[in-house]
Amino acid sequence: MFNVKIFVTYKESILDPQGEAIKTALHRMDYTNVNQVVQGKYFEMQIKHNGQDINEEVDQICDQLLANVNTESYRFEISELVEG
Amino acid sequence: MFNVKIFVTYKESILDPQGEAIKTALHRMDYTNVNQVVQGKYFEMQIKHNGQDINEEVDQICDQLLANVNTESYRFEISELVEG
Numbered sequence: 771m772f773n774v775k776i777f778v779t780y781k782e783s784i785l786d787p788q789g790e791a792i793k794t795a796l797h798r799m800d801y802t803n804v805n806q807v808v809q810g811k812y813f814e815m816q817i818k819h820n821g822q823d824i825n826e827e828v829d830q831i832c833d834q835l836l837a838n839v840n841t842e843s844y845r846f847e848i849s850e851l852v853e854g
Numbered sequence: 855m856f857n858v859k860i861f862v863t864y865k866e867s868i869l870d871p872q873g874e875a876i877k878t879a880l881h882r883m884d885y886t887n888v889n890q891v892v893q894g895k896y897f898e899m900q901i902k903h904n905g906q907d908i909n910e911e912v913d914q915i916c917d918q919l920l921a922n923v924n925t926e927s928y929r930f931e932i933s934e935l936v937e938g
Contacts (some may be wrong), residue, residue, distance in 0.1 A: 771889075773859050777896050795919060803902040807856075809886070812896035813876070818887040827885070832933065835879060 771853065772817045773826050776846040778837045779810035811836070816851070824848055856901045858925050860930040861895035862921045895920070900935070909933055915921065 780786045788809040795806045813836060817824065828846050838843045864870045872893040880888045890915045897920060901908065912930050 779896070779898070787896070788898075792919065796915065799918065801901075801915060802912040803899040805902060808898040810896040810898070812876075813873075814863070814892040815877075815927045816888060816889040817885075820887045831880065831885060831888075834883065835876065843897070848928075 771851040772819065773849050773851050774813075774815050774817055774824075774828055776813040776815075776828070776832060776836060776844060777810055778813070778832070778844045779808055779844050780841060784841050792851050810842075817852055855935040856929055857933050857935050858897075858899050858901055858908075858912055859932075860899075860912070860916060860920060860928060861894055862897070862916070862926050862928045863892055864925060866929050868925045880913040894926075923936065 784823075786788065786808055789807040792809060793804060793807040796807070825848065828848065832844045832846070833839055858877055859905060871892040876893060877891040880891070901911065909932065912932065916928045916930070917923055
């Protein structure tokens with residue numbers, strides 16, 4: 771069993787209006803030392819090992835469902851859960 | 855300067871309809887080995903050190919703006935950016 775954490779954010783060239791809105795709000799709340807804010811999506815899933823390459827499977831899941839590859843980029847972390 | 859990564863997810867007792875919908879979609883796409891899906895929000899921000907305790911400041915930002923403390927929980931990772 772694998773525990774997978776996936777982070778999806780806008781590509782650098784794409785405007786991130788939510789991140790900008792949060793930064794503006796934080797400045798209004800006197801957190802003026804916050805310089806840059808990026809908002810993205812976060813997914814956590816548990817995947818049962820079925821013989822397939824887990825990295826490849828997560829890549830496919832991101833490409834096909836979780837991320838819009840035109841505007842978003844993703845990265846993920848995989849850790850194996852050892853069942854005792 | 856600190857780089858801060860914040861993860862906001864529903865508390866365990868709260869229904870996560872988006873996560874459920876993604877799991878259903880993945881099963882329909884034949885990724886039947888995906889067992890559990892949680893969707894959350896992800897924020898990345900750069901915060902300038904201003905003498906205040908950075909952990910405390912990020913806690914306040916999460917409580918006051920980024921998370922709904924009634925239904926969501928958050929965790930964060932802070933790394934210091936050393937400017938050479």
